[in-house]
Amino acid sequence: MIGIKDKTTKELLQHAIQSLDPNKNNSRLVSITKEITDTNPLQFFEAAKDTGKNRVFWASTEDEFFLVGAGSAVEITAEDNRFELMEKQWDRMLKEAVIHNPYKVPGTGVLALGGMAFDPVKKRTGLWESFRPGHFTIPEYILTKQQGKCYLTINVYVQEGDHPVQLSRQVQEMGGTLLAGSKRPTQDFYVTAREEIGPEEWKEAVRRATEEIQQGKAEKIVLARELRLKFDRKADIGKIMKRLMDTQSNSYIFSFEKGDDCFVGATPERLVRLEENRLLSTCLAGTAPRGRTSEEDERFGRELLNDEKNRQEHDFVVSMIRNALAYRCTDISIPEEPVLYPLKNLQHLYTPVVARLKEGYSIFDIIEQLHPTPALGGTPRKKSLDFIRKHEYLDRGWYGAPIGWLDSNNNGEFAVAIRSSLIRGKEASLFAGCGVVADSDPKEEYQETNIKFLPMLTVLGE
DSSP states (O other): OEEOOSOOHHHHHHHHHHTOOTTTOSEEEEEEEEEESOOOHHHHHHHHHHTTOOEEEEEEGGGTEEEEEESOSEEEEESSSHHHHHHHHHHHHHHHOEEEOSSOOTTOSSEEEEEEOSOTTSOOOGGGTTSOSEEEEEOSEEEEEETTEEEEEEEEEEETTOOHHHHHHHHHHHHHHHHHOOOSOOOOOOEEEEEEESHHHHHHHHHHHHHHHHTTSOSEEEEEEEEEEEESSOOOHHHHHHHHHHHOTTSEEEEEEETTEEEEEEEOOEEEEEETTEEEEEEEEEEEEOOSSHHHHHHHHHHHHHOHHHHHHHHHHHHHHHHHHTTTEEEEEOOSSOEEEEOSSEEEEEEEEEEEEOTTOOHHHHHHHHSSOTTTSEESHHHHHHHHHHHOOOOOTTTTSEEEEEETTSEEEEEEOOSEEEEETTEEEEEEEEEEOTTOOHHHHHHHHHHHHHHHHHHTTO
8 A cells, every 4th residue: 555645636646657567567546535525425426327337325324424436446356255355356456556545534545335145155146147246346436424524535547658637637527527416306206016026935934944943953044035116217216315314314324336236225234343443243133113102112112122032033143243253353342231223114122242353354354254144144054044045035135245345444334234125227126034933923924024124115115
């Protein structure tokens, strides 16, 4: 990683071009971050659409933190052995990059955003053909907004023979276009058809899972299913993001665009946050609806806190996180009892886990140990995954898997991609799952998934 003191964009590009060694490499990533005036993230996102570039959006509204990316400077991908291979690509790229970032704010500098498939072993279908098993993008342009302050990062690969003046003019003109926002109004769209994919087959899989658990072959198996919607026109992603921002304030709001396909959602479930060596993971497992009155809401909350099935499901996840961090972290702190975590449509049991990451380990190491959590896979991990591969009537793709970001200052945050939908033009696939234990009832589990569909159904117009 090559740091450079403050210079103009042209000077930074010129320095990078002149520093290329034709005997070693003929290209290098240049990353330039500058503080800018207040910019609306959604308007930046819409302006990126007008340029024809793929977009990515990440927001933690509770923290007043937003990342919006346009275009692609670098793609980091892997099919097999994905954690190790993606980390190697990331480290190699950073080692050679020229970085100008005097702010050191999380989410600035060289920033990669992306995710991975829930299970790279299971055969992929055409549903997720645009999304690789491991795929991160370093956007050409990134808007970072944190607690009211805004930054624009430009990432560009320079090659021997590039003209710094011309290149500087091009990137600054595009940056100006994005910051100006889009004047184009978002378009309404409406649901015209709804189809549940294999509901009876899914209930049968739940029944089989309970038999496996009763026979002692597993303790918990998470099974997910799919709901498909059709619209009267191509879904407007900007409209969906606006609705998510308006209705899901306690969640991570995300959008990963690949051509005409876009994976969007609002997940409340953090997997891990890393700021230098300070680590935070959270357990969010056990679900109940919100009440229509404050009295009903409190009653549902009390019942959730005292429900044996939900507490058992929650404890599975807490135990797994503790074991996953044990050899890679120090100063691990976990509360003895969960508390309620309320969302607009649902409420969950919640336990935070705080620790310090040991030297020599990275956020990739932690993700690899934590995924899949018992809340999305089951326990024991191998037994539950084997059952899912054999009996689940669904290609999960990125659903239930880690999504998030990491930057060149050793910061990053990943969530578990639940409460989500894959938008494909005039169609959408929604995903929801539940944890099956020994006394699970297929009809009750089916109703639980219906509740979990609600956040995305609401923003998609149902």
